[in-house]
Amino acid sequence: MIRLNCDYCKGALPEVLEALQTINDQAFCGYGCDEVCERAARLIRERAGVPSADVHFLVGGTQANFIVIESALRPWQSVICADSGHINVHETGAVEHAGHKCETAPAHDGKISADQVRAIAANWAGSIIPEHITQPKMVYLSMATETGSVYTLAELAAIRAVCDEFSLYLFIDGARLSYGLEAIGGDVSLEDIAGLADVFYCGGTKCGALFGEAVVIVNDELKPHFRANMKQNGAMLAKGWLLGAQFEALFTDDLxxxxxxxxxxxxxxxxxxxxxxxxxxxxxxxxxxxxxxxxxxxxxxxxxxxxxxxxxxxxxxxxxxxxxxxxxxxxxxxxxxxxxxxxx
Amino acid sequence: MIRLNCDYCKGALPEVLEALQTINDQAFCGYGCDEVCERAARLIRERAGVPSADVHFLVGGTQANFIVIESALRPWQSVICADSGHINVHETGAVEHAGHKCETAPAHDGKISADQVRAIAANWAGSIIPEHITQPKMVYLSMATETGSVYTLAELAAIRAVCDEFSLYLFIDGARLSYGLEAIGGDVSLEDIAGLADVFYCGGTKCGALFGEAVVIVNDELKPHFRANMKQNGAMLAKGWLLGAQFEALFTDDLxxxxxxxxxxxxxxxxxxxxxxxxxxxxxxxxxxxxxxxxxxxxxxxxxxxxxxxxxxxxxxxxxxxxxxxxxxxxxxxxxxxxxxxxx
Amino acid sequence: MIRLNCDYCKGALPEVLEALQTINDQAFCGYGCDEVCERAARLIRERAGVPSADVHFLVGGTQANFIVIESALRPWQSVICADSGHINVHETGAVEHAGHKCETAPAHDGKISADQVRAIAANWAGSIIPEHITQPKMVYLSMATETGSVYTLAELAAIRAVCDEFSLYLFIDGARLSYGLEAIGGDVSLEDIAGLADVFYCGGTKCGALFGEAVVIVNDELKPHFRANMKQNGAMLAKGWLLGAQFEALFTDDLxxxxxxxxxxxxxxxxxxxxxxxxxxxxxxxxxxxxxxxxxxxxxxxxxxxxxxxxxxxxxxxxxxxxxxxxxxxxxxxxxxxxxxxxx
Amino acid sequence: MIRLNCDYCKGALPEVLEALQTINDQAFCGYGCDEVCERAARLIRERAGVPSADVHFLVGGTQANFIVIESALRPWQSVICADSGHINVHETGAVEHAGHKCETAPAHDGKISADQVRAIAANWAGSIIPEHITQPKMVYLSMATETGSVYTLAELAAIRAVCDEFSLYLFIDGARLSYGLEAIGGDVSLEDIAGLADVFYCGGTKCGALFGEAVVIVNDELKPHFRANMKQNGAMLAKGWLLGAQFEALFTDDLxxxxxxxxxxxxxxxxxxxxxxxxxxxxxxxxxxxxxxxxxxxxxxxxxxxxxxxxxxxxxxxxxxxxxxxxxxxxxxxxxxxxxxxxx
Incomplete structure (x- = not known):
């Protein structure tokens, strides 16, 4: 029986496992404050062209999603997403559990458009009773999407423009980022993602690692205290270097x-x-x-x-x-x- | 430089790493619904003498703590713990973030006593305005404690008796359970823990695994929907077998x-x-x-x-x-x- | 200028104000534990034909909505409602703030149907990965609806049947209950509401009181600790008799x-x-x-x-x-x- | 039987009730956006000497407490208070329910001291792992305290100095503010309170009103979106003028x-x-x-x-x-x- 049902049914690339084996007997500082994580973060920053970005390594996608959203939003703010967005349908309400509403728009080919984002943002911005409605403050989209499609650079730039118009953060779920960026005929690069998003992540779990997602925070507003948010949500791996080592292997030689x-x-x-x-x-x-x-x-x-x-x-x-x-x-x-x- | 500063500064026991290596190319069902997790759970159940317990594998201790507490308590309920308890001092308020108050008692030698538990529980039970106070519903203690001490079997039995008297759940944080059970001169066995606690966990992170804590739910009341709580909090590892394999190795031959x-x-x-x-x-x-x-x-x-x-x-x-x-x-x-x- | 823009732009019926005046110098027990509240509760129970129901007096509709929902649901559970439902569009995400997802269905004439409820409930019940989806556990509907329509008795009975089929609670928002029950051509009585719903409320704010909503809990499962939920959310009025007196006036002579x-x-x-x-x-x-x-x-x-x-x-x-x-x-x-x- | 057991067992001052009677038939804008609230706010601003402060009228003290705290703090932040503080002991964990830890210090005569505040703030500020501890960001104190004592101006000024040193907000619970400011031998004025606190409230419930607390936000950082927080927590009274009218009466002629x-x-x-x-x-x-x-x-x-x-x-x-x-x-x-x- 050959399993081709999902992209997270096997362990890791040999290079990843070997990296863990190699450092198994070395002692490190805990909680991600080690040199391996620092090296991996540097590789990601360089590859993405955002030398001053913060990079944090989390264990999984749902965890990355709700923690990024919770750390960015205040209680009365909501996140705009496709009705087919992973946060809206397959994360047991993790975003709502963190206190925030998902303001959904009907997905077309798994995607939301700049116009849909504008409509939702404008509804609040133009309301005479805005305090009775949640304030849309972030756009969440997935690249590649849950249905395997990808945004074009033009589509992302248009969404970015709406985000600028309405002071929204753009958060790109990259659980399948490598597949999205390497899409046949695609025109979006990692540098584009890092240039357009306020925060995004490079998924590891589905892309060659045993587990792990590398959250990249580009916008300075979103940087402070992110580690406190992680810890509070049980998302700070004690042996953080296990994540660093995997991403160091993945971002070596463009693996x-x-x-x-x-x-x-x-x-x-x-x-x-x-x-x-x-x-x-x-x-x-x-x-x-x-x-x-x-x-x-x-x-x-x-x-x-x-x-x-x-x-x-x-x-x-x-x-x-x-x-x-x-x-x-x-x-x-x-x-x-x-x-x-x-x-x- | 020899590091003896903490018990989570190195990777894993060779048997653990080998187990991961061995199954790296095999394909499994996701989210902990695989045969490896089932085997590991069976080993733990047998060793603990609780054949009908539920076993769930989580990634880390803070995560295990707040999710167990959140899943057991209703919004107005609180958890009794030592003021030195890990949940009270080193988890960035994860329990409060989940909505629950820690009702603390001063620790003696890192421990709380049955009398301290009774005093807190009785204060609520005897109140004429109980709805103005959080209802203590769970006792949290660590074995071994944060300061390296251990409870005796008599101390645990006395706390259990108070729990029965006031309908409290007993939750034992086992981040260092193996060290606690093997304490020099100690008199508590894993069977004792499983017989006294409503829920506890066998820590992996500090006890030989790369990462992972095996939560064992003994009390039927606490079993339903625990996986939904895990998922909602980003604590359901996509490749659950990575946890199962580690615990299978740890619980083979009493390693x-x-x-x-x-x-x-x-x-x-x-x-x-x-x-x-x-x-x-x-x-x-x-x-x-x-x-x-x-x-x-x-x-x-x-x-x-x-x-x-x-x-x-x-x-x-x-x-x-x-x-x-x-x-x-x-x-x-x-x-x-x-x-x-x-x-x- | 004559204001006919809303139904909460004036104080209260003279009978209500007089009731407050009459008891102004009397001293009462605090927090709703007084004889006036007890008399008002009895009047409501009798009129609704549910002698063993619990009655609690809250200050406003949003408050009543999210507290009833929060007290009934566990963290992973969600509430089914019309997309035009007040909780979904005009309460600043109070339900999500309390941690719960609104599972919406498109409203027709302001209403949802039994079939829509069944579809959402069946989606979870039939899922092979239910723990990845929030569990629908409550149906929320408004009588009268936000757009002035009313449910027929047959419509409500059909929804009740689906609730029974899938073990859902039925919660009826009665911010405009009196208008709904007195609808021209309507066929639903207060006894019907109390017989069909697990919990509902008789709105006062829009129906003749200065403020206040009388929550009626019919289902025994939802009764325990409701007052603790109220207090925790700042919804237990110190001078509870102010609410009791208003509802006593409203439910005297069917006012x-x-x-x-x-x-x-x-x-x-x-x-x-x-x-x-x-x-x-x-x-x-x-x-x-x-x-x-x-x-x-x-x-x-x-x-x-x-x-x-x-x-x-x-x-x-x-x-x-x-x-x-x-x-x-x-x-x-x-x-x-x-x-x-x-x-x- | 003469009741002298508490200060919230009777209705309201005649002037307050008359104010409500007088405007009972007038129509107003909802949700506190009316001219009565504006007049009352102006009276309070003038009396307190803070012409640019925001004034919001809430219904009760527990509600005011947790909403002020929630709106000021981010998820990983905590509030410092006396162990006897009302938020710590008599609000059913409302602050924790809102996600925040109460960092308590032992009260002396119902009060905390500047030194106690400094010790807690310094513990975090000097920690090498601050992200593992909640960040104290607000000081909560009551004036008068829960045990009838009052802070002196020197004590408040000393606490303010520590707040400035560690960037903490100072929040003064004024459920009994009038009694506190009129303490026999006291030396603190409303202007002092407004000059020292970032946010405080003038209690109405215990001080002559039927109900209501006037939250005064002095610090600009705490002003934005407070109404959204109120609405989300069910604390925006539909008929806001009922609160405005009461406070207008109370702040007329220094009543x-x-x-x-x-x-x-x-x-x-x-x-x-x-x-x-x-x-x-x-x-x-x-x-x-x-x-x-x-x-x-x-x-x-x-x-x-x-x-x-x-x-x-x-x-x-x-x-x-x-x-x-x-x-x-x-x-x-x-x-x-x-x-x-x-x-x-």
Whole structure:
């Protein structure tokens, strides 16, 4: 059985695991105040072109999301996001638990637009009773999105302009950032992300690490006391160097990006295989997620050999199925899937 | 420079790291729903003698503490603890952030007594305006305590009796549980802990794992929806098997306890060395922490070779210093420290 | 200038004010533990036919809403409501501030349906990863709704059935309960509300009192410690009898209902006046709110004499305007408005 | 039976009630945006000598306390207070419910000192791991205190100096402000309070109003969005003018202060009566609260005619009893109490 159902079902890249092995017997300062974290942070700052950014290493995506949002917002402020945004649908209300409303707009292809953001921000800004409404103060978007799509540079710049107009923070969830930046045909670089966002993170968990997300705070307003917020929410790893070492490995020789590029190319091959076989896609994506509209029979047949992720029933005879490649996907797995699709 | 300042300054036991290496290329279900976690949970349940307990693997101690407390308490309820309790002094107010008051009692030797618990519980129970006061509903204590002491079985049983009298939950913070249970002269077993507590955890971070705490929920009332609480607080590791594998290694062949026993014996040797050298201790401990009352000159001299932890100035010429052994301490390090103390 | 813009722009019914005057020099127990509150509670229980219900007097609607919701839900649980629900749009995120997500469904005529509730509840109940989603545990609806409509008994019964099916609490916001129950053509009684809801409140602020909402808890599960929740949220009035006295006056001789009936009849006369004048309504209502689709010119003309509430621009030449009658509306005001509309 | 057990057991001063009566039929803007509130705010600003302060009218003291604290602090910040402070002991953990720790110091005569504040602030400021501790950011004190004592101007100035040294906000709970400022022998004026505090409130509930506290925000940093905080916590009274009218009455012709002075003088007479009768006091106070150390027999005898408040048993034969005068106390009640004490 070949698992291509998600991008967090295997351990880590060999380079990552080796980094942990190498330093296992060394003693370090606790809580992220060690030289390994400092080296990793420097690599990320340099690669992103933001030499004065703060970099913090957290364990997971939900944790990074709600802590960034909580640390940026005051109690009466809310965060604008797509209704399909991860924070709105798959984090057990972590943002609300932290006291903040998600002001949602209907996603198109997994994305929200500058116009949608403006409408929500303008509603508050133009209200005669603004204190009766939560104040939108942050925009949250994912790159790549939860459905495998990516924002273009123009789309992000337009959202940034609205953020400037209404004094909103822009927060980019980068749980799948490497896949997003290496999207086939994409035009957004890490430098672009760092130049446009007030805060973002480079996901590790889905991108080659055992675990870990590197939060990059670009806006000075958001820097103070972030570590206190982390600690208060149980998000300051005692042995912080475990995170630093993983990101040092990922950001050495662009490993982080190379493995994502490969995963995206594998995904493209799966799409090609579907096209050749006349099997329609459920969504158009350019990253590591492929959404295929199988017939029930096709799904049953392919499931004998592959574990894929069921998304939803699309009609009485069809189901939307996700194939998810990753840094861990091997070429023989893709070859096998290509052959299986051809044989449907 | 030999670091004996804390018990979380090195990676993990070789068996733990090897376990992660071994399964690195295997694909698993996410979020702790995998066979490795199930095996580890079974080992812990068996060792603790609570076959029907729920076991959840969290990443760190602060996280485990506030999530257990939040999941057990309703908004108007509080937790009783020693004023020196970790939740009260070193977690950036995580419990209050989760909405709950810590009702503190002055610690004696790092511990609270059944009588202190009763006094706080009775104050609420006997109040004519109980709704103006938070309702104490849980007792939090640490085994071993933050200052290296341990509760006796009689002390724990007395606290349990008060908990039964006032319908309080007993929560035992086991960040250093293995050291506590293997305390020199101690009389408490893991079965005792599991038999007395409503919920407790077996700490991994300080006891041989890279990271991780195994929360064991014994009381059925506290079991439902605990995973939702975890997820909501960003405490559900995507690759849960990383935690399961570490605890499986620790609870195989009693490794968890053996390395703690060794660390405690090393600590005892340090105490003996001090006694022989006529250097007084700052606190009497039977676990892996030794608190020494050095003169400034002694501390300066020992610091040339050892990194120890400064606790506080005890008078104009003396300082309280912590030596902390751990699963990672090697005999040659203890020999070196014995010699250095003898030479003071 | 005649104000008919809202139903909370004047003090209180003379009977209410007189009740406060009468007891002004008497000394009472604090915090609602007085005989006046007890008498008022008894009147409400009797009128609603729920002799064992708990009755608590709170100061305002937002306060009542979030405290009822917070006291009923656990951290991972959410409340289902119409997207136009007051808690979702006009309470500055009070529910999210209390840690809970509003799971919204698009309102039709200000209402949600049993089918919409079922869809949301079933989504969680049928999920294979329920712990990643907030658990819907309560349905919130308003009677009358924010847009002046009312639920029929059949609609409420259908929602109740879904609540039973999925173990949801039904919470009815009664900020305008008297208007809702006295709706022209309505078929719902206070006994029906009390028989269907787990918890609801009889609004005072908009229905004849100076301030105050009487929360009625029917379901035993929701009763314990409600006063502690109130106190913790600053919602326990020190001089509780001020609330009790007002509700005693309102529930004596059915005053609460009579004045609402009159207000609804006045509203009906305004609708009739529009119909005669050929001026369309923006929404169909049977309670004390009338939504009129004026031309800009009409609105300008009517505004010379009346203060009404602007709702929204409906097209380039029309605006939706709310006329709101209340317990304080006098017949001469309605006569004046009828004449003014006829003169448009 | 004469009730002298507390200062919130009767309605309001006649002037207050008359003010409400007078405007009962007038229509106003909602939510405190009316001319009555504006007039009352102006009176308070003028009397306090802070023409640019923001004034907000809230309903009660617990509500005022936690909302002021929540609006001023960020999640990782705490408030310093006496262990006997109202927020620490009688508000059901409202401050912790809002997410903040109370950093307590032992009260002396109900008060904390500048040195105690400095010690707590310095502990954080000098910590090498400040992110593991909550950051003290506000000092909370009550004037008069919960035990009837008052701060001197020198004491307040010393605390202010520490606040300046450590960038702490000073928040003065004025639930009994009028009694505190009119303390027999006191040297603190309303102008002093407004000059020293960043935010404080003039209590109405215990000082002649039916209900209501006037929060005065002096520090510009604390002004923005306070109304949003109020609304979010259900503390924005729909009919805000009810509060404005009461405070307008209280701050007309110094009524607020005159009635407090009279109450304090009545309390002094009670103390004198005890002195003459040789009955010791339990605490020395100069405001409207008198704490008497009765024998059980004395307490039984006095209780036949007076309802006083039991505080605690002081030894096997004595109890501490509170006599509380107020704006509502009549001279004949004091005469009766004087006679009763003399007859013990």
């Amino acid at each position: 982080y990006f190379k493995v994502a590029r490969r995963a995206n190319e594998y995904a493209a091959r799966v799409k090609d295989a579907c096209a050749k076989a006349g099997i329609p896609l459920f969504a158009q994506t350019t990253t590591n997620q492929v959404f295929i509209n199988f017939t029930d029979a096709q799904y049953a047949q392919i499931s004998e050999q592959f574990e894929l992720e069921f998304e939803e029933r699309t009609d009485e005879e069809h189901v939307a199925i996700r194939v998810c490649t990753s840094w861990a996907t091997r070429e023989e797995e893709i070859v096998a899937l290509e052959e299986a699709i051809a044989a449907l | 968890y306890f053996k390395v703690a026993r060794r660390a405690n014996e090393y600590a005892a040797r340090v105490k003996d060395a001090c006694a022989k050298a006529g250097i007084p201790l700052f606190a009497q401990t039977t676990t892996n922490q030794v608190f020494i009352n050095f003169t400034d000159a002694q501390y300066a001299q020992i610091s040339e070779q050892f990194e120890l932890e400064f606790e506080e100035r005890t008078d104009e010429e003396h300082v309280a210093i912590r030596v902390c052994t751990s699963w990672a301490t090697r005999e040659e390090e203890i020999v070196a420290l014995e010699e250095a103390i003898a030479a003071l | 609460y209902f009579k004045v609402a009936r009159r207000a609804n009849e006045y509203a009906a006369r305004v609708k009739d006046a529009c119909a005669k004048a050929g001026i369309p309504l923006f929404a169909q209502t049977t309670t004390n709110q009338v939504f009129i689709n004026f031309t800009d010119a009409q609105y300008a003309q009517i505004s010379e004499q009346f203060e009404l509430e602007f709702e929204e621009r409906t097209d380039e030449e029309h605006v939706a305007i709310r006329v709101c009658t209340s317990w304080a509306t006098r017949e001469e005001e309605i006569v004046a408005l009828e004449e003014a509309i006829a003169a448009l | 607020y202060f005159k009635v407090a002075r009279r109450a304090n003088e009545y309390a002094a007479r009670v103390k004198d009566a005890c002195a003459k009768a040789g009955i010791p006091l339990f605490a020395q106070t100069t405001t409207n609260q008198v704490f008497i150390n009765f024998t059980d027999a004395q307490y039984a005898q006095i209780s036949e005619q007076f309802e006083l408040e039991f505080e605690e048993r002081t030894d096997e034969e004595h109890v501490a009893i509170r006599v509380c005068t107020s704006w509502a106390t009549r001279e004949e009640e004091i005469v009766a109490l004087e006679e009763a004490i003399a007859a013990l």
